[in-house]
Amino acid sequence: MNQALHPSGITAPGSILPDTGKPGFGIYLHWPFCAAKCPYCDFNSHVRHTGIDQQAYIDAFRKEIGAMRTLTGPRVVTSIFFGGGTPSLMAPATVGAILDAVREAWAVPDGIEITLEANPSSVEAERFRGYRQAGVNRVSMGVQALNDPDLKRLGRLHNRADALKAIGLARDIFPRMSFDLIYARPDQTAQAWAAELEEAISLAADHLSLYQLTIEEGTPFHGLYKAGKLIVPDGELSAELYELTRQVCTSHGLPAYEVSNHARPGAESRHNLTYWRYGDYAGIGPGAHGRLTTGAGKIATATERHPESWLKLVAEQGHGMTESTALSAAEQADELLLMGLRLREGIDLRRWQLLSGRSLESERTGFLIEHGMIEEMGPDRIRCTPAGMLLLDAVVADLAT
Template identity: 70%
Template structure:
């Protein structure tokens, strides 16, 4: 398969540089998809009648005003339009959402504004409409680069559609990323290495590479339980993960997070806000948020069902069902859980300030001796590649 022509990387300069601070993000959830993938447990819904976009747009704007009241004045450092399939939105819907974000908060020019898109819903005219609305980064759900596995994963596009979408995204947007799923049934390390190298030849600056997981409540879960779907065992999955790290590092796209790889400076600013434990407003059906007002950090969660959320917003001004004040211990645990996913690690002083204590010296020494964590100077701690393979256990040990 031919490699796509390499783009002009100098145009990235139009986006503001990463300051290293957590920042403040705005996440907007478009919950609708053309089809539900059999591995997906995200809050996505298929509707066989056209969605009333004007009505949903009005509800997004209304809930945004409520979130602004909770957050207080903030400077937005990133916006993420996720789903579902946001590329099913009309460009006018995207424009209205971005315009209102800029009215509710301070939104400087040059911040990262990402939209998720599926190759099957990509059209040049629609992409240009999103770009005109202000989107400057697109994240494509490619998932595989062979038609057999795309069919297995329930995707509506084929490889030809995927390559067309990648080319369009590269031509229209300053930044582009795409997702792949690996550790698929019967996938060998050699097959994955070839596919990954092919992906890197198409990628501009960022790849998200996820191991296939079997989530309860999905069609794949039922098939797996009946023995009709067999995924690679832990040893094979570890080999696939290690091959992923080796190849991306050698190609100049090392991991900056467990599943995310980028050329230096091209990391996802919005996702870094999550992993650096910054604040973010979650707007739309099933969206979550973290909002700090003085000493209080609020965890918010909205109604998941789109039509029920819509009715709540129209009645009450928002669809928030859960609003919990997080204590310092809970915040410290979340900081560890998110921050240890990053290769830059966790700011120990920030963790100590929240938790009111130092890491347990015996537990830390055990993890250090076994090569699961390492210190970065005196100020940060991070997982090693071996530690990333048992990340949940490392977090549990340090949080105790």
């Protein structure tokens, strides 16, 4: 495939899924349960050893989907994503019932991307086939490491053999698959990460999500880190690992299209692009967040995080939403900047200016361009450089001021 190259050597945005200015309408469905809580995880996930009444959750999802439909009116869905938690702990029939409810509420064209997150420890061939029959056509797996010592250190329930088996099953059963790895792990060297990354690329079909380990407050890893019992790579080595990741993936035809996501051109996650291009998405299930355009403007939504409390709230009021906040045009402009600058394609300045009601100060952008943090891609688009991506929060804060 011939790919147009930007002068920086990065594939130009025309060769990936195009930004048409209509980011789409995604459905995010949060399944909050895990078999165990990983020591680095601060996601809304919960362990239940007494079993889960999946029918009760199907009924509650149906009600909350109906409430969201009332907010959005008729829409055409462009992607659906089951996240968690561990959605691969759901029975295939549960996935099918929830997808049926989505189809009843909105128009769902054939062939749109429907992703389900899975952990290798909860993967069975029959369950995967059941998800495929229910309509799932993309799976995203939390592999996190390809060696047993690091998997154990990360608190994962699977081993290397489980991961390789799950990857093989996913490639056989689903049209599209991706898996996650964590790098900048304790004691990890650049040489070891390069070798692991080469193996991951050989196993991946067309997409990899590669995240630097972050120490989040409130997690067991945070306590160990504060006590000096968990040593992670310093800033210099982390930057080296980040640059190595970009170089190795690009050399194998999987350039970074977002800070942590790499894909062959055209294989980017449709659903995640909806987030980063600042489209609409309905967040459904315990602890789900959403952004919806209603007759009164764009709103931010959030639901009750605790699963059983969410069930009770849905039974009482027909949905589990605890927040529904109107977003001002200025707030939307800031969110567009924050999300869009994560992407290699950057942001459309015309859209930002329409929301913000102002232009970016030439002095401010000139300073960032001069210092190699951002670059112009024609008169109406800017993006972060690879160096700017390392300081993304600071760049966004500078531009949004």
